[in-house]
Amino acid sequence: MSHLTHLNERGEASMVDVTAKEVTDRSARAQSSVTMSADAFALLSEGAHRKGDVLAVARIAGIQAAKRTADLIPLCHPLALTKVAVEFELCPEDHRVDISAFCRLAGRTGVEMEALTSASVAALTIYDMCKAVDPAMVIGPTRLAEKTGGKRGHWQLADAGIQE
Amino acid sequence: MSHLTHLNERGEASMVDVTAKEVTDRSARAQSSVTMSADAFALLSEGAHRKGDVLAVARIAGIQAAKRTADLIPLCHPLALTKVAVEFELCPEDHRVDISAFCRLAGRTGVEMEALTSASVAALTIYDMCKAVDPAMVIGPTRLAEKTGGKRGHWQLADAGIQE
Amino acid sequence: MSHLTHLNERGEASMVDVTAKEVTDRSARAQSSVTMSADAFALLSEGAHRKGDVLAVARIAGIQAAKRTADLIPLCHPLALTKVAVEFELCPEDHRVDISAFCRLAGRTGVEMEALTSASVAALTIYDMCKAVDPAMVIGPTRLAEKTGGKRGHWQLADAGIQE
Amino acid sequence: MSHLTHLNERGEASMVDVTAKEVTDRSARAQSSVTMSADAFALLSEGAHRKGDVLAVARIAGIQAAKRTADLIPLCHPLALTKVAVEFELCPEDHRVDISAFCRLAGRTGVEMEALTSASVAALTIYDMCKAVDPAMVIGPTRLAEKTGGKRGHWQLADAGIQE
Amino acid sequence: MSHLTHLNERGEASMVDVTAKEVTDRSARAQSSVTMSADAFALLSEGAHRKGDVLAVARIAGIQAAKRTADLIPLCHPLALTKVAVEFELCPEDHRVDISAFCRLAGRTGVEMEALTSASVAALTIYDMCKAVDPAMVIGPTRLAEKTGGKRGHWQLADAGIQE
Amino acid sequence: MSHLTHLNERGEASMVDVTAKEVTDRSARAQSSVTMSADAFALLSEGAHRKGDVLAVARIAGIQAAKRTADLIPLCHPLALTKVAVEFELCPEDHRVDISAFCRLAGRTGVEMEALTSASVAALTIYDMCKAVDPAMVIGPTRLAEKTGGKRGHWQLADAGIQE
Numbered sequence: 001m002s003h004l005t006h007l008n009e010r011g012e013a014s015m016v017d018v019t020a021k022e023v024t025d026r027s028a029r030a031q032s033s034v035t036m037s038a039d040a041f042a043l044l045s046e047g048a049h050r051k052g053d054v055l056a057v058a059r060i061a062g063i064q065a066a067k068r069t070a071d072l073i074p075l076c077h078p079l080a081l082t083k084v085a086v087e088f089e090l091c092p093e094d095h096r097v098d099i100s101a102f103c104r105l106a107g108r109t110g111v112e113m114e115a116l117t118s119a120s121v122a123a124l125t126i127y128d129m130c131k132a133v134d135p136a137m138v139i140g141p142t143r144l145a146e147k148t149g150g151k152r153g154h155w156q157l158a159d160a161g162i163q164e
Numbered sequence: 165m166s167h168l169t170h171l172n173e174r175g176e177a178s179m180v181d182v183t184a185k186e187v188t189d190r191s192a193r194a195q196s197s198v199t200m201s202a203d204a205f206a207l208l209s210e211g212a213h214r215k216g217d218v219l220a221v222a223r224i225a226g227i228q229a230a231k232r233t234a235d236l237i238p239l240c241h242p243l244a245l246t247k248v249a250v251e252f253e254l255c256p257e258d259h260r261v262d263i264s265a266f267c268r269l270a271g272r273t274g275v276e277m278e279a280l281t282s283a284s285v286a287a288l289t290i291y292d293m294c295k296a297v298d299p300a301m302v303i304g305p306t307r308l309a310e311k312t313g314g315k316r317g318h319w320q321l322a323d324a325g326i327q328e
Numbered sequence: 329m330s331h332l333t334h335l336n337e338r339g340e341a342s343m344v345d346v347t348a349k350e351v352t353d354r355s356a357r358a359q360s361s362v363t364m365s366a367d368a369f370a371l372l373s374e375g376a377h378r379k380g381d382v383l384a385v386a387r388i389a390g391i392q393a394a395k396r397t398a399d400l401i402p403l404c405h406p407l408a409l410t411k412v413a414v415e416f417e418l419c420p421e422d423h424r425v426d427i428s429a430f431c432r433l434a435g436r437t438g439v440e441m442e443a444l445t446s447a448s449v450a451a452l453t454i455y456d457m458c459k460a461v462d463p464a465m466v467i468g469p470t471r472l473a474e475k476t477g478g479k480r481g482h483w484q485l486a487d488a489g490i491q492e
Numbered sequence: 493m494s495h496l497t498h499l500n501e502r503g504e505a506s507m508v509d510v511t512a513k514e515v516t517d518r519s520a521r522a523q524s525s526v527t528m529s530a531d532a533f534a535l536l537s538e539g540a541h542r543k544g545d546v547l548a549v550a551r552i553a554g555i556q557a558a559k560r561t562a563d564l565i566p567l568c569h570p571l572a573l574t575k576v577a578v579e580f581e582l583c584p585e586d587h588r589v590d591i592s593a594f595c596r597l598a599g600r601t602g603v604e605m606e607a608l609t610s611a612s613v614a615a616l617t618i619y620d621m622c623k624a625v626d627p628a629m630v631i632g633p634t635r636l637a638e639k640t641g642g643k644r645g646h647w648q649l650a651d652a653g654i655q656e
Numbered sequence: 657m658s659h660l661t662h663l664n665e666r667g668e669a670s671m672v673d674v675t676a677k678e679v680t681d682r683s684a685r686a687q688s689s690v691t692m693s694a695d696a697f698a699l700l701s702e703g704a705h706r707k708g709d710v711l712a713v714a715r716i717a718g719i720q721a722a723k724r725t726a727d728l729i730p731l732c733h734p735l736a737l738t739k740v741a742v743e744f745e746l747c748p749e750d751h752r753v754d755i756s757a758f759c760r761l762a763g764r765t766g767v768e769m770e771a772l773t774s775a776s777v778a779a780l781t782i783y784d785m786c787k788a789v790d791p792a793m794v795i796g797p798t799r800l801a802e803k804t805g806g807k808r809g810h811w812q813l814a815d816a817g818i819q820e
Numbered sequence: 821m822s823h824l825t826h827l828n829e830r831g832e833a834s835m836v837d838v839t840a841k842e843v844t845d846r847s848a849r850a851q852s853s854v855t856m857s858a859d860a861f862a863l864l865s866e867g868a869h870r871k872g873d874v875l876a877v878a879r880i881a882g883i884q885a886a887k888r889t890a891d892l893i894p895l896c897h898p899l900a901l902t903k904v905a906v907e908f909e910l911c912p913e914d915h916r917v918d919i920s921a922f923c924r925l926a927g928r929t930g931v932e933m934e935a936l937t938s939a940s941v942a943a944l945t946i947y948d949m950c951k952a953v954d955p956a957m958v959i960g961p962t963r964l965a966e967k968t969g970g971k972r973g974h975w976q977l978a979d980a981g982i983q984e
């Protein structure tokens with residue numbers, strides 16, 4: 001590929017024309033993480049075991065963000081997502097919360113940006129709720145883990161020679 | 165701090181009461197980055213040297229996202245930001261774009277989340293525009309670099325024993 | 329039904345997967361009401377007979393709210409509504425405005441929440457415009473009156489043994 | 493009061509001018525409820541005792557809706573809320589969830605609409621998550637319970653001769 | 657003025673820093689218009705004399721758009737408007753609707769963009785409601801008529817040597 | 821056509837029912853312009869030749885506004901646009917920037933309002949960025965230039981006896 005698809009021949013931004021693409025079943029899964037101090041992790045996971053509100057809030061924020069992707073990312077197409085799920089895994093040894101966001105659509109273009117936006121906003125929400133305890137928390141790396149559907153079919157990070 | 169400020173005594177989420185806090189000058193700077201393949205970086209930086217649209221689009225997306233932070237992060241207070249700036253630095257040796265987002269406010273609470281959301285959405289926008297060339301790009305680490313104002317005054321990542 | 333469809337097996341919220349559902353013609357009608365003092369009702373209905381602005385404003389607010397349902401209700405799917413209508417009936421004997429909201433869609437999931445959100449926001453708008461005269465106004469009961477389309481077909485409140 | 497404050501002398505809608513009003517501490521509390529079948533209530537309260545996700549989701553939806561009030565209710569002023577809290581009480585004898593939403597602001601106008609919108613959207617979210625089990629659930633009555641601040645000072649429903 | 661205030665020294669967009677500006681009373685009035693065929697004008701004005709819904713809808717759309725200005729215009733500051741009013745004048749001789757939008761604020765920056773956005777969206781709404789009758793309608797000229805407050809004080813179009 | 825399609829028989833606003841319309845390929849092109857002083861035009865076009873940020877910002881604002889049309893114009897249907905492009909032409913002799921916005925959709929209703937909203941917001945953004953130099957700039961005339969698809973097929977301004 002010798003040019004960026006979102007720029008026209010004059011280098012100007014434009015939304016790619018997908019009118020003629022087929023409506024097919026497409027999905028994407030993205031991953032992010034928040035790494036924090038032992039103190040912050042202890043408070044977060046204590047709540048997670050009792051009432052789980054930090055992660056419940058982050059999950060809702062991630063789901064809602066997926067629906068707002070086209071509003072946030074200028075050249076994204078508006079899409080009628082048919083499924084969004086956000087999951088968390090607590091990694092006590094590293095004081096880290098791993099985030100996985102999954103989006104699905106019967107539509108004309110892929111949902112990678114929706115999954116990535118969802119994971120990013122879930123991570124930001126965890127940061128927000130724990131920042132008074134540890135402002136030095138680190139978000140990411142955030143990346144696409146897998147996608148299906150569309151002209152190129154199945155893609156996963158492992159195929160790109162990268163260990164997830 | 166022995167509890168999370170965004171949870172009440174029953175572990176339920178709630179927006180912290182800042183009614184009685186003073187209106188003071190507050191600022192925050194957050195950083196993120198996008199690391200990509202040599203091919204993707206070449207296309208992005210070629211455009212950046214000519215017309216710069218990829219970074220111009222990401223800059224606008226980051227500025228607008230800062231203004232929508234309270235809409236995205238459930239427990240954030242709505243704030244009337246008085247300054248937002250997003251800057252990029254191209255790091256050719258690592259095929260990496262470094263992102264810095266700065267927010268400022270005369271208000272009752274800090275703007276860390278606004279700066280972090282701005283940097284995150286700028287990074288997501290760069291990913292979106294280059295993803296057809298390299299879907300394996302990595303976003304982050306994303307973190308707070310510095311904040312000023314409020315009860316705790318000046319804080320910077322270096323003080324936390326972390327090299328920016 | 330032995331579980332809530334919006335929670336997974338771990339009790340976590342998630343948007344139900346409707347990717348494989350057929351695109352069919354679906355509709356829903358919801359009802360709400362605002363009951364107020366004789367004074368407030370007199371002012372509202374006087375205007376309604378002349379220029380009708382209170383109800384015109386509430387109608388527009390209800391129509392626009394239907395379009396924002398997925399943005400407000402976290403687990404709702406974004407839907408491209410094909411019809412929204414909001415109607416009012418003045419009930420002078422009870423100082424009450426009855427509200428009926430109707431939504432229609434060619435899509436993969438029902439529009440009950442769109443109709444209920446539309447009726448609720450229309451009611452809130454009437455409250456807003458009359459609250460200086462009567463802050464004790466009562467909104468509701470708000471409920472689904474009827475729905476068509478989808479796997480379960482036609483449903484109406486009367487069938488549930490409830491008099492509309 | 494002999495006219496509606498949101499209509500001008502020609503009966504046209506307009507946003508009331510609050511430029512000259514003082515910035516004071518204002519608050520409001522609104523209440524709503526969702527009444528459902530025994531089956532739906534059992535499923536909701538079982539989850540509430542374990543992980544609480546239905547109410548956690550509804551709480552977040554209510555808090556976010558408070559922040560979007562001016563976007564939903566046409567003549568509401570945009571306000572920088574300084575506190576929002578949403579609480580639930582399970583009433584097993586009536587298969588009912590009672591909702592209380594509280595908003596606070598240092599500002600030029602009251603926050604009644606924010607509290608009412610928050611309670612309404614929390615109720616709609618509970619309906620959404622339980623509707624597959626019981627589409628005949630009833631939302632409301634929804635009303636203002638109490639407000640403080642502003643020219644008129646303290647008001648509560650009980651003073652209006654109504655038992656809360 | 658030898659440069660554009662919204663571009664930094666490198667020509668990059670950024671939101672102007674208004675943190676240190678004083679909170680003062682500011683206002684702006686903008687004007688637009690929609691010129692249409694005799695048929696379209698007859699249908700619009702007939703309704704205006706009876707129920708007025710076209711203009712009532714356009715008025716609400718204009719008021720709500722003023723509140724969303726910072727969401728639409730990338731470098732605008734979010735502002736807590738304290739007054740918005742939209743007025744229409746029917747000019748039968750020219751088949752034209754004249755639109756005037758007025759915004760007011762106690763704040764740190766002017767409200768010209770809010771008034772111009774309000775007038776523009778009111779005009780677009782009139783177009784939308786009449787377009788089936790006359791798709792060739794013309795919107796504008798749209799321009800600032802007057803502003804008050806801020807460092808430069810009072811400004812009006814007439815002073816710029818232009819007849820309003 | 822003897823009535824306005826967006827008003828029912830009682831003169832009340834309502835969203836037209838398009839459920840039964842076919843999904844076809846539809847497009848629209850709208851035009852607007854901003855006319856300014858020689859000084860403002862010189863500053864804008866100097867930047868356009870170097871880094872282009874004023875027009876890059878206006879282009880992004882126009883593209884994003886197209887996606888928000890249903891949120892701004894009360895009776896517009898939400899649409900999943902498949903293409904948006906915004907182009908500018910500098911007319912030095914008249915100190916004028918001409919704006920052309922193009923939208924495309926595979927859907928049940930036309931995209932005229934999306935194209936007109938896009939062109940209008942692009943114009944407002946140019947105004948915003950140059951207003952400190954020349955507050956007397958004029959936006960418009962704004963109008964539909966061409967549309968294709970739907971029951972009526974191809975329409976262009978020239979056919980209506982108007983020179984574009």
